[in-house]
Amino acid sequence: MSTYTASVRDRGHSDVLVIGSGSAGATAAITAAQEGASVTLIERYGFMGGISTQVLDTFYGFFTPGQTVRKVVGGVPDLVVKTLIQRGKAIVRPNTYGAGQGITYDPETLKMVWETLAVEAGVRILYHTLVIDVLRDGDRVTGVVAATRNGLISLTAAVVIDASGDADVAAAAGVPFEGAADGPLQSLTTTFRLINVDTERARAVKKDELHALMADASEHGYTLPRREGSVHITPLAGVMATNMTRVSGVDPTDTEQLSQAEIEGRRQAAEYTRFLVDRVPGYEQALLASLSTQIGVRESRRIFGEYRLTREDVLGARKFEDAIACCGAPIEDHHAGSDTVWHYLPEGETVDIPFRCLLPQGAEHLLVAGRCLSADHDAHAAIRSMGQCMAMGQAAGVAAVQAARAGASPRDIPIKGVQDRLRQIGAVI
Ligand SMILES: Cc1cc2nc3c(=O)[nH]c(=O)nc-3n(C[C@H](O)[C@H](O)[C@H](O)COP(=O)(O)OP(=O)(O)OC[C@H]3O[C@@H](n4cnc5c(N)ncnc54)[C@H](O)[C@@H]3O)c2cc1C
Known part of the structure; x- marks a missing residue:
């Protein structure tokens, strides 16, 4: 809808407007600005x-x-990653829980790294700004309306990238999507970090041992919904980070349900801490030092785009002419229940992510990037890793700039030009 008038202040036009500064949006904004476009990045929190x-x-x-x-x-x-490593705040960590080698970093340092790279590239950042609607001219998305401390504002752009994770912009523009009404979504998790851990002894507790301790504790007065949770070392001495709690059956786009999930996630974090301190070697003196800023949402809305990536595509390591990124991560399903299910691609293989998964049906001059891409539940469970969200953001950034320069909608620009440029700047396609 485009009915906002007198009470909305115009806050300018950009070549590229990115909504959401997660792995996808941050990378999209940095890439588009490095490509020479004027870029505005909108984020509801006060950090990237x-x-x-x-x-x-x-x-x-x-x-x-x-x-x-x-x-x-x-x-x-x-x-x-290079900037995090230069600051001494990232380590390459072999993974024993299924996802392969990871890069573990200090999230507080990453906030500054994202921001530094964005500012250096010339991105205009608007924090504390919540997008609540879109501006449209027929099928063309021309901008967004956002709520700020100073009232409602509007921003317009040649191309809008929805990297909100929840597809807030696409949904407001009427793009069809799948969500909680269409089948079970992945469970939510409140993560937490413990300080004062004897990390040498703690890391000596192997995965199976930890899971056995969880199973035993569950039979002796501890309420642990997920009994295959993980805990790992961090770049900070004496600090361990967890991925343990599990809140299921929630529609993350419903404020009432999300509020209850936040309360339940924190309650579980306290209970898992009690378990670790009481029952696991190395945690005897540990203290709960921090909780995630909000409960972690793995899956909410998945848009319908020009192509919908499927479970068969992922497990068959399918290749596409319009590939803009690739993924070797397994399908990782955090369903309701005590375990997590993993399905792997053939050894060493990857599936392509087609550009068409970023092109929403029925909306022009709009791209999506990140976990709201066009994919079924299972394909999404592989593609949502942050490496792939960044790669999609990078592709969306390049495509948005090329479309803005051509005065075209992203679906009308030659994909070869996007792929060539992506390869030039180091993308793996
Ligand atoms: C508990 C949990 C554990 C996971 N573990 C891993 C892991 O170990 N490694 C890994 O690689 N991946 C992991 N994943 C998956 C991965 O983290 C996500 O899929 C990925 O980070 C999503 O990135 P994104 O940019 O698409 O979305 P998000 O990171 O969700 O970013 C969306 C951004 O948009 C902002 N936003 C949303 N709506 C609006 C609005 N209306 N207006 C303004 N701003 C808005 C949000 O504040 C946010 O900053 C995990 C996910 C969860 C939830």
Whole structure:
């Protein structure tokens, strides 16, 4: 709808407007600005990173899992990792929980890294700004309306990138999507970090041992919904980070349900801390130091785009003419229940991510990037790793700039030009 008039202040026009500064949006904004476009980035919180800094500390998806380790993400995502390593706040960590080699970082440092790279590239950042609607001219998305402390504002652009994770912009523009009404979504997780851990003894507790301790504790007065949760070392001495809690059956786009999930996630974090301190070697003196900024949402809305990536595509390592990124990460399903289910691609293989998965049906001059891409539930469960979200953001950034320069909608620009430029800047296609 485009009915906002007198009470909405116009805050300008950009070549590219990015909504959401998660792994996808941050990379899209940095890439588009490095390509020479004027870029405005809108974020509802007061820092960049989305789940990468609100909830997590390990990039997966850069490498294929298994014995044949192959790096499958490059370009601007490498710059992010390089900057973290230069600051001494990232470690490459072999993974024993299924996703392959990861890059574990300090999320507080990553907030500054994202921001530094964006500012250096010339991105205009608007924090504390919540997009609530779109501006349209027929099928063309021309901008967004956002709520700020100073009232409603509007921003317009040649191309809009929806990297909100929840497809807020696409949904407001009437793009069809699948969500909680269409089948079970992945469970939500409040992560937490413990300080004062004897990390040498704690890391000596192997995965199976930890799971056995969880199973035993569950029979002796501890309420642990997920009994295959993980805990890992961090670049900070004495600090361990967890991925343990599980809140299921929630529609993350419903404020009432999300509020209850936040309360339940924190309650579980306290209970898992009690378990670790009481029952696991190395945690005897540990203290709960921090909780994720909000409960981690793995899946909410998946848009319908020009192509919909499927489980068969992923497990068959399918290749596409319009590939803009690739993924070797397994399907990782955090369903309701005590375990997590993993399905792997053939050893060392990757599936392509087609550009058409970023092109929403029925909306022009709009791209999506990140976890709201066009994919079925299972394909999404592989492609959502942060490495792939960054790679999609990078592709969306390049495509948006080329479309803005041509005065065209992203679906009308030659895909070869996007692919050529992506390869030039280091993307792996
Ligand atoms: C608990 C959990 C554990 C995971 N573990 C891993 C892991 O270990 N490694 C890994 O690689 N991946 C992991 N994933 C997956 C991965 O983290 C996400 O899929 C990925 O970070 C999504 O990135 P994104 O940019 O698409 O979305 P998000 O990171 O969700 O970013 C969206 C951004 O948009 C902002 N936003 C949303 N709506 C609006 C609006 N209306 N207006 C303004 N701003 C808005 C948000 O604040 C946010 O900053 C995990 C996910 C979860 C939830």
